Amino acid sequence: MAADNAPRPEGLKLRRGSRVLEVSYPGETPFALPFEYLRVYSPSAEVRGHGPGQDTLQTGKKHVLVETVKPVGHYAVQLVFDDGHDSGIYAWDYLRALCVHHEAWWQDYLDRLAAAGASRDPDTQVLHFEP
Template identity: 55%
Template sequence: MSAPIPTRVHYHRKARELELGYGNGESHRLAVEYLRVFSPSAEVRGHGRDTATLQVGKKFVGLKDITPSGRYALKLHFDDGHDSGLFSWDYLWWLIERREANWADYLKRLEEAGASREPLGIEVKQL
């Protein structure tokens, strides 16, 4: 069975949540941080769990833009510069269904790595 296709997509900027509305009246809101740390991009996921890169410091990430990709996915443009990876309807539905388990696993991996959701600070580039 394939995932339902959203009939409405709305970004709640202040809450930093993406809302997906469906034809049956269901609506689900996903935190942008959750979407960012579970990005389907090779940069984040690698080529399997053993090669995935743990995303840290993404607590306050937001979206700059959302663009459709055909009739099957969204491309999310995060304000930290990340914009690779397509969020297919199937993948977004999987994120909705597994939100609690995924988040608990992410927090566990952060703890094991001694890392944090909090950003480290302002990045200073050398000239």
């Protein structure tokens, strides 16, 4: 469960056309979190594993959609994605971290994809040939 002092958003707007979840906090410019970013950083055990170093690089999620946002008590939301993934519970403190660290975490994801020779696009296979 999230810490009691985790900032709770004052608003969540699912913007399907632009594929973002808009997260608003009092007195701040809203954050726009792309669906793909939310999917690849899902807090689920399927993505993060059960301990350090057990995370699974998510590939081919460029076109993923969030179908539903469900409240979980007073401390989190559950996102249901159109690829069937629905086991991540986004506690308020983790959702805030996703907002604050969006740029750095997204670049880290892109770097890990490149290092793995993987793609964001589900229809693309990346091949590397040695000269």
